Amino acid sequence: MDLALQAQIPVNRYRPSAPLRVTLQSIERLTAPDSPNDVRHLVLRWQPGEFNWHEGQSVGIVPPGVNAKGRPHPVRLFSIASASDGENGDGTTLALTIKRFFWTIPETGEVLPGLCSNYLCDAKPGDQMWMTGPVGREMVPLDWTAPMVLVATGTGIAPFRAFLQQRSRLAPAQRGRCLVVFGAQTADDLSYRAWMDGLVATDPLLHVVYARSREEKTSDGRRMYVQDRLRHHGAVAWELLADPRAELYLCGLKGMEDGIEAALADIARQHGGDWPGLRQRLRDEHRLRIEVY
Numbered sequence: 585m586d587l588a589l590q591a592q593i594p595v596n597r598y599r600p601s602a603p604l605r606v607t608l609q610s611i612e613r614l615t616a617p618d619s620p621n622d623v624r625h626l627v628l629r630w631q632p633g634e635f636n637w638h639e640g641q642s643v644g645i646v647p648p649g650v651n652a653k654g655r656p657h658p659v660r661l662f663s664i665a666s667a668s669d670g671e672n673g674d675g676t677t678l679a680l681t682i683k684r685f686f687w688t689i690p691e692t693g694e695v696l697p698g699l700c701s702n703y704l705c706d707a708k709p710g711d712q713m714w715m716t717g718p719v720g721r722e723m724v725p726l727d728w729t730a731p732m733v734l735v736a737t738g739t740g741i742a743p744f745r746a747f748l749q750q751r752s753r754l755a756p757a758q759r760g761r762c763l764v765v766f767g768a769q770t771a772d773d774l775s776y777r778a779w780m781d782g783l784v785a786t787d788p789l790l791h792v793v794y795a796r797s798r799e800e801k802t803s804d805g806r807r808m809y810v811q812d813r814l815r816h817h818g819a820v821a822w823e824l825l826a827d828p829r830a831e832l833y834l835c836g837l838k839g840m841e842d843g844i845e846a847a848l849a850d851i852a853r854q855h856g857g858d859w860p861g862l863r864q865r866l867r868d869e870h871r872l873r874i875e876v877y
C-alpha cells in the first residue's frame with residue numbers, strides 16, 4: 585500500500601457544520617417482510633459535481649432534531665455501498681445498506697429504536713436529508729489487480745458491494761483474484777447474494793462463499809460462522825494471501841477479528857505457513873484493513 589497515495593484520498597468535503605443536502609431516490613427492504621432483521625438498500629441523489637468518493641469510504645448522516653441539551657445529534661457513519669462512479673454510473677447517486685438498530689437500556693430492559701438507522705429505514709423516496717463526508721481512507725483499495733480476501737458480517741458487506749461493483753465495471757485485465765467470505769444469521773440476511781452470485785458467473789477470478797450461523801452447522805455441531813467458512817476455503821485464502829501484494833479486509837461486527845485471526849492461524853498451520861509473521865507484514869505494509877462497529 586502506497587501511504588503517500590492513500591494520504592491524497594480526499595475526505596470531509598462536507599462537515600456536520602455544513603452538510604450536503606441529498607434526496608432519497610429509492611428505498612428497498614433487502615430482508616423478507618417477516619424477518620426479525622430489517623435491512624434496507626437506500627439510494628441517495630444530489631446535483632452533478634456536488635460529491636465524490638473512493639470505494640471503501642463512508643458518509644455521515646445527520647439525524648433530524650436536537651438532543652436533550654438542544655444541540656444537533658452527532659452524525660452516524662455508514663459505509664458507501666456503491667462504486668465511485670455512483671449507483672447509476674453517473675456520479676450523482678450512492679447506495680447505503682442500513683440495518684434498523686434497536687438497543688436495550690440495561691437497568692430497565694426497555695428496548696429503544698436507534699435514532700439514525702430508524703430514521704433512514706422509515707424514510708420515503710423524495711425525502712431530503714443531510715449528508716457529510718466522505719469519511720475514511722483505511723478501507724480504500726488502491727490497486728484492483730492485487731489479490732484480495734474480503735471477510736464481511738452483516739452490513740459489513742456494504743463496502744465490499746462497492747468493491748465488487750467497481751470490479752464489474754473494470755476490464756478483466758484490471759482485476760485481481762478476489763475471495764469474499766460473507767456471514768450472516770440466515771440466507772435471508774445475506775444481502776446482495778443473488779447479485780454477487782451473478783457476478784461470479786461472469787468473473788472467473790471472483791469467488792464468493794457464505795456462512796449462515798442460524799441455519800448451518802460445522803462438522804462438530806457448532807453454528808457455522810464466517811471464520812468456519814473461511815477455514816473451509818483456507819487453501820484459496822492462503823494462496824491469495826501468500827502474494828506479496830495481497831490485501832485482507834475485514835468489515836462488520838465488532839469482535840469478528842478474533843475469530844478470523846484464529847481461523848487464519850489454523851489455515852497457516854495446515855499450509856506450513858506462519859500467521860503471526862504474515863499478520864505483521866500485512867500490518868506493516870497496510871495490507872490488513874479492518875472496519876468494525
Ligand SMILES: Cc1cc2nc3c(=O)[nH]c(=O)nc-3n(C[C@H](O)[C@H](O)[C@H](O)COP(=O)(O)OP(=O)(O)OC[C@H]3O[C@@H](n4cnc5c(N)ncnc54)[C@H](O)[C@@H]3O)c2cc1C
Nearest residue numbers: 660661662663681682683685687698699700701739742877
Ligand atoms: C465506519 C462505520 C461504518 C458503518 N457502516 C454501517 C453500515 O453500512 N450499515 C449500518 O447499518 N450501520 C453502519 N454503521 C453503524 C452506524 O453508524 C450506527 O452506529 C448504527 O446505525 C446505530 O445508529 P442509531 O442512530 O440507529 O443508534 P443510536 O441511537 O446511536 O444507538 C446506538 C447506541 O447508542 C447508545 N445510546 C443511544 N441513545 C442513548 C441514550 N439516550 N442514552 C444512553 N445511550 C444511548 C446505546 O448504547 C445504543 O446502543 C457503521 C459505523 C461505522 C463506525
